[in-house]
Amino acid sequence: MTPQELSQAIRHALLATISDGALTLDVSDVPEHIHVERPRQREHGDWATNIAMQLAKKGGTNPRALAENLSRHLTDTPGISAVDVAGPGFLNITLDAAVAGELAKTIVEAGKTYGTSNTNKHKNINLEFVSANPTGPIHLGGTRWAAVGDSLARVLEATGARVCREYYFNDHGAQIDRFARSLVARARNEAAPEDGYGGQYIQDIADAVIAGASAAGDPNPLELPADECQEYFRARGVDLMFAEIKKSLHDFGVDFDVYFHENDLYTSGAVERAIKRLDDAGHMFTQDGANWLRTTEFGDDKDRVVIKSDGNAAYIAGDIAYYLDKRERGFDEIVMMLGADHHGYVARLQAVTAAFGDTPYKNLQILIGQMVNLVKDGEPVRMSKRAGTIVTLEDLVEAVGVDAARYSLVRSSVDSSIDIDLDLLAKQTNDNPVFYVQYAHARTANVARNAAAAGVRREDAFVPATLTHPTEAALIGQLTEFPRVLAQAAELHEPHRVARYAEALAGSYHKWYGECRVTPLGDGEVTDTHRTRLWLNDATRQVLANALELLGVNAPERM
Structure with a gap:
C-alpha cells in the first residue's frame, strides 16, 4: 500500500464517519489528500496522521473521539493490520507485511518510472540558471547553479512539467x-x-x-x-x-535548450516594446529627464529609473524586456536562479511581474544561492591556477570528479552556504556521502550477480509475506517514501531533498544487507524468502538509480 493509497483509505474512513453521523462536517471540507508521514519511532507503526486533530473541532467532536471512529473504519481496510490511537488524537497505522512487501515488485516492474508523476503536466516552465558573464571561466557559485539547476530541471520533468533550460548570455554592457x-x-x-x-x-x-x-x-x-x-x-x-x-x-553534464543573448533585447526593439506596454498601462512617469517605473505601487522600496536622463537604458530595462519575452514565448512559470549578491533584485523583479498584470512569486520565482567554499587540509582554497582570482568549475572537477562535485553541490539547500571538503570527497569511506550512496547501488548490483550465480531467481517466486525482518520493514518504508520526496522536491524547488533521501535509503539498505541474506549460506537450499529478498534488493537498486539520475550522478555497477 502506497502513501497515496493509504491517504485515500483515510479519506474514505472520514466520509464513512460523516455518514454515520459521528462527524458533522460537510463533505467538501474533507481534504482530497490526507497527509501521512513515517513515525520517528518504528514501534509506532508504519504511518501516522494527525487528521483527527485538524478536523475534530470543525466537525463538532474532540480529536481522540474522531480518531477512535476512524480507527474502527480503517481496521477493516484490506492491507492494514493495526490502527492505534495515541495521545490527543494521533493515528498510528501498521500495514500488513504482505501488502507492504508488494511494493518491491511494483518498483521493479515500474523501473525508471517509479516515483514519477503527472502532477505538473500543465506547467510550461522556463528555468534560467548559471548565466555567468562570458568574461571568464565559471566560478564556484555558477558551478553550484549548474548542478542544482540541472537537477531541478530533471525533478520538474519527472513530475510532468515541460522545462526549458535557458542560459542568459550577458553580451551587452x-x-x-x-x-x-x-x-x-x-x-x-x-x-x-x-x-x-x-x-x-x-x-x-x-x-x-x-x-x-x-x-x-x-x-x-x-x-x-x-x-x-x-x-x-x-x-x-x-x-x-x-x-x-x-x-x-x-x-559537467549540463546542456541548455536556449542560449539567450542579452544584446538581442536591444537590437530587436524588445526593450522599447516592453517599456511602451508599461507606459500604456499607466505605470511609467517622467522625472528629471528620466523615465521611471512606479515599482513602489507593487511592493518595491523605491521607484526605478528605466531610461536614464542621457537616453541610455538602465540595467532594469533589459530585465523588463526579458521577462516579457519569456511570457510571450508561452512560459507560465519563470524560475530564475541568482547569486547572493542579487538579493536586492527580488522585490524589483516581482514588482515588474505585477506591473505586467502577472502574479508575483507564482509567474516569477527567484531562487537565491549562497556561497560555496572549498577546503583542503583544513584550509580554504582561494585561488585558481588558471583564473588567478577565483576557483572555477574545472578546478573542482579536477580535484574530485564530476559525480562528487555535482552531488556535493546539490545535497544542501541553496539558501545555505556550504564548505566542500576536498579531502573528504577523495575518500572511499562512508563519511563521503556520494561514495556512501554510490556504494549502496554497487552493492545491490553485486548482490544480484551473486544471486544469479547461486541460482536465486526473481522469476521463481515472490512471497512478500516472508519480508518480516525489522530491517526489511524499514527498507520498504524508505522505498515507499520516494514518490512523496520527489513530489515535494518539485513543489518546493529543492532538489537537495532527493540527495538526502538517497543517503537515508542507502543507510537502510546497508543495515538490511548486514542482517538479511539473499543467497543461502554454503550449499543451503534456495527458499522463497531468498527469492523475495532479491526482489527487494533489486527494487532498492532501481530507486537508488532513479534518485542518482535526478542528481545527474552515475549509478555504478562496481566500485
Missing part, C-alpha cells in the same frame, strides 16, 4: 568592454586595465584571437585603429570564452 580591453592589453604584453580581468585564461584567449586572425588571413588586429582593434578582440574573444563555458558545462 560595460563588463564586455572591460573584457575586450583586457584582451588587447595582454596581446600587447601590457598590464591589464585597472578595472579589467586577469588570469592565465586572458592570455590564452588573446593568443587564440591573434592565431585565429592569422589562420583566417586577416590583418594583425593589433595594427588596426584602436576602436576596430577592441571590437575585433571583443567579438572573437567573447565567442572563444563562451565556447569554453559551453564545453565546461557539457563536460
